[in-house]
Amino acid sequence: MCPRLARGLEMVCHVVLIETAADGLVLVDTGLGTADLADGGRRLGRMFLGMVGPRLDPAEPAIARVRALGHRPEDVRHIVVTHLDLDHAGGIGDFPWATVHVHARELAAARARASFLERHRYLTAQFAEHATWQEYSDEGDDWHGLRGIRALGGLGDAAMLVPLFGHTRGHSGVAVKNGERWLLHAGDAYFHRRELEVKDGAPAMLRWFQRVVEIDGPARRSNQDRLRELGKGGAPIDIFCAHDRVELERLARAADPS
Numbered sequence: 001m002c003p004r005l006a007r008g009l010e011m012v013c014h015v016v017l018i019e020t021a022a023d024g025l026v027l028v029d030t031g032l033g034t035a036d037l038a039d040g041g042r043r044l045g046r047m048f049l050g051m052v053g054p055r056l057d058p059a060e061p062a063i064a065r066v067r068a069l070g071h072r073p074e075d076v077r078h079i080v081v082t083h084l085d086l087d088h089a090g091g092i093g094d095f096p097w098a099t100v101h102v103h104a105r106e107l108a109a110a111r112a113r114a115s116f117l118e119r120h121r122y123l124t125a126q127f128a129e130h131a132t133w134q135e136y137s138d139e140g141d142d143w144h145g146l147r148g149i150r151a152l153g154g155l156g157d158a159a160m161l162v163p164l165f166g167h168t169r170g171h172s173g174v175a176v177k178n179g180e181r182w183l184l185h186a187g188d189a190y191f192h193r194r195e196l197e198v199k200d201g202a203p204a205m206l207r208w209f210q211r212v213v214e215i216d217g218p219a220r221r222s223n224q225d226r227l228r229e230l231g232k233g234g235a236p237i238d239i240f241c242a243h244d245r246v247e248l249e250r251l252a253r254a255a256d257p258s
């Protein structure tokens with residue numbers, strides 16, 4: 001994505017594919033899907049196309065990447081989403097057989113679309129028809145100073161929801177066990193890698209954008225503070241957000257030893 005207001009800034013939709021021993025493949029977030037690319041991106045709407053400038057490349061949706069990695073899309077049994085904004089939920093429709101795991105507050109918000117902002121950020125067509133959902137609403141247990149909701153059904157302890165409300169009502173990170181370490185997909189809890197180093201470390205346009213689309217500013221800022229502390233605290237966790245291209249490239253290199 002190439003936001004019009006930030007020349008030279010290229011953003012990604014960072015999706016993680018997990019191979020589990022227990023139950024096939026798991027996707028964390030889905031980015032834009034094949035139906036979003038049809039008709040020049042018509043479903044996404046003029047505002048999104050104009051502001052965000054997505055590159056509608058048929059090689060980019062998660063289902064195309066799953067195939068390119070030599071997997072069968074049918075083997076994606078589970079999808080865990082950080083939230084249901086249109087740049088995160090678009091790929092759900094490419095995996096209609098999968099169980100989608102989501103925080104209950106987020107699914108309720110996406111279905112209700114109660115405010116002007118939510119009528120624009122949630123695209124009902126991306127998820128309304130999806131059959132199988134698993135919602136989470138408990139408090140979770142302490143996980144490195146955050147809350148972690150364990151035992152995502154069918155996933156064993158391979159992935160956990162980590163509530164990080166603020167960007168949306170039920171926005172959550174997703175923690176994935178990675179050998180002795182953890183990956184934490186922080187979704188849109190922050191937008192730029194420098195925000196993990198210094199408060200308000202993002203370019204001005206991204207700081208502005210995060211404020212414009214937040215549902216709960218104080219919660220969002222305090223969660224960003226907690227992620228920064230976690231990142232600096234030396235815990236065995238690799239934190240990344242949904243849209244930072246440099247983070248994606250660094251982690252993609254680490255995940256693929258070839």
Ligand SMILES: [Zn+2]
Binds near residue numbers: 085087088188242243
């Ligand atoms: Zn996003």
